[in-house]
Amino acid sequence: MTHHGSCHCGRITFEVDGEIDSGLSCNCSMCHRRGSVLWFVPHAALRLSTPEADAASYTFNKHTIAHRFCATCGIHVWGEGEDPQGNVVAAINLRCVDGVDLKALPVHEFDGRAL
Incomplete structure (x- = not known):
C-alpha cells in the first residue's frame, strides 16, 4: 500500500510503500522532546515528492542517524540510518502520514536512553 504525507507547511511531501502495522516510541533525548x-x-x-534539499538534517550522539526535518516549519518527517543487519532504513514519523489513526495501532516502547 502507498501512503502519502507531509510536514506541517507542505514544503516536504512524500510517498512511502508498506503496511503500517505498528509504531515505535523512543525515549532518547531527541524523540522524547519531539x-x-x-x-x-x-x-x-x-x-520524496519535493527536493531533498528542502529538508534539513540533524545528528547527535554517535551521529549514525540523520534526523530529517522541514527547514521552514521544523516538523520532523523522517530519519535515516541502518538497522542492526546493516540495511539502510527510513524511520517515518507516523504523525506526518495522512489518515493514520495512532490510537488504532500498537505502539512499542524503545529505551533509546540506554544506548
Missing part, C-alpha cells in the same frame, strides 16, 4: 511515533521501512520505500 513526540514522534516511528515506522521503519527500507529506505527505498520512501519517495
